[in-house]
Amino acid sequence: MTERFSFSLAATDGKARTGTIRTPRGEIRTPAFMPVGTAATVKAMLPESVAATGADILLGNTYHLMLRPGAERVARLGGLHRFMNWDRPILTDSGGFQVMSLAGLRKLTEEGVTFTSHIDGSKHELTPERSMEIQRLLGSDIVMCFDECPALPADAAAVEASMQLSMRWAERSKIAFGDRPGHALLGIQQGGVTRELRAESAEALKAIGFDGYAVGGLAVGEGQEAMFGVLDYAPDMLPEDRPRYLMGVGKPDDIVGAVKRGIDMMDCVLPSRSGRTGQAFTRRGVVNIKNARHADDPRPLDEACGCPACQGYSRAYLHHVFRAGEMISGMLLTWHNLRYYQDLMAAMRAAIAAGTFAEFETTFHADRAEGDIPPL
Template identity: 85%
Template sequence: MTGFSFSLSATDGKARTGAITTLRGTIRTPAFMPVGTAATVKAMLPESVAATGADILLGNTYHLMLRPGAERVDRLGGLHEFMNWSKPILTDSGGFQVMSLAGLRKLTEEGVAFKSHIDGSRHMLTPERSMEIQRLLGSDIVMCFDECPALPAEEKAVAESMRLSMRWAQRSRDAFGDRPGHALFGIQQGGVTRDLRAESAEALQEIGFDGYAVGGLAVGEGQEIMFDVLDFAPDMLPVDKPRYLMGVGKPDDIVGAVKRGIDMMDCVLPSRSGRTGQVFTRRGVVNIKNARHADDPRPLDEGCSCPACRGYSRAYLHHVFRAQEMISGMLLTWHNLQYYQDLMAGMREAIAAGTFCDWENQFHADRALGDIEPV
């Protein structure tokens, strides 16, 4: 399609690096998408998010349809102008949030009727309405509407849910229509069952999408089971289209997913953790609220270029977190997002150089060291 393309520049094992080209810019893959749920990455200015190296953000259909409303965002120039982000945006379909957040929801073939978690107002989300909302928001990459059952679940229930999602995928494709410059991604479902995943992948490819997501993981099944599924699920999807693992994850989840052929990921973890004092470093996770940091003049991470590490000590970051100062969430979120983007850049370089295995071994070895010794 015009204005959207994907090209691979190198592979190393199953790990891939390349680029997604959109009208609003190029997305270097593997890519991590910070989550801007309500048209903002919490505690960050858009230009600060861009400064970490992020090429694309994720916006949330469910939250934006409820507040401020998709029609209002459209009247105000679309999501990019509304939130002052000029690079690409991917919007999810709203399906996962309806299942996890909304009250009194009723699932039918038509879609999902639900009550807003904000004010109790009643809404109906269907494949057609999801496509309409995402068109009004003006996102560059649109996700088809699907149902995501929580795991573990009975195989019969997973199969029925997957087949419903495939019928909704066709309706999403039909409703999306012809929108040059905008891409529509299908979502593979099927839980942890290889046959169901294969059936889903086949159905999606028959419909035809610009990219393909692996859905229904990181919903409570644990890393080992998730990796077991990722050992075969991405291979069922087209080699020449982007593969997106939804809602993942921790740094070692991300490295493991890229190792298994995933190109795109998103997660609230770096920003949410920043607000709660959990910091990701090359030597593992640091809890800034611990008393051991109170007199520590050193930076969080010597090798990091973010403002938190360049300008502030652990002692200061500990103090502002304990004092509940706003700058704490701002600095720690920036650091975590920088860490995630540095992680992606490191993998892209290693895949291009054919040294991904060595890079991965070093990544795990550094994390195993644990935090630097207390002063």
């Protein structure tokens, strides 16, 4: 087992890349999709079930875990891997995005952010140093530096000031992270949808030096066209020999478009959240299982899918348990969605390795354009 963190590229096709991230807890095949285990659980899933979908790595959430059950408590109980019974790699976010989107009254200063908990109103402070400490206590394999993420659209001056603050925080994060063999620290590029600010941010991060780099500040309201516009140039500003992570993305067509533009890692709550609300992702687009058309349908959600929901249950059954509010509904649909996402990543890795990514992309969009199978 390797004792250090490393990344190697195996093949490229256009800007799309496939490779391997190596960590002491195992290898991560890229491009990789990370299911989100916000509060030390991927909702409605057992950890071994998440692994069975093909996931090599999970994402844990610094903000949620620091509030409940508390990072110090998780550390006393053996760290996040043991606490949640997941022995593969874990990436933890820094908490910055959740402070922006979830916290109550918050005050931003050069030092960090003070905020009130959305759970009980208690007061907390998050700084680059405290974020690094929390992520060390959790024991995550890949740590994100603490940044500020403004919601878009925002005026240019605000985006620039926020980016520059994030770069100062990135430097403090690197110092506070220290020397931790086997663990990686990723810097986060900011700058909104402004090319010059993205370039300035990338140069600042490269000067500090990180084990990998994230494209942050997207999927926050700017829309797919604007996001792809940034991804047309932003990944190229980051070192080729380090993994590139697009944070909080996304829908299947967002993911394919991001990989096409040179992204290696992604995460999103969409497959699990959609599963709990009756939405299933299939090769032919999204199926809404609550629709009455499924009530008498004996066919599987997706006959090409190997997940338990498709192998053992009909659309009629999935429709029934969703309508009846049964827990198994969220369990089966989440498993299916996570398997769909991992199958999508595997198909892209194979296409890049074979040099057929353009053909893969054409087929992907054509299948989705067909829409769901006709009703019986």
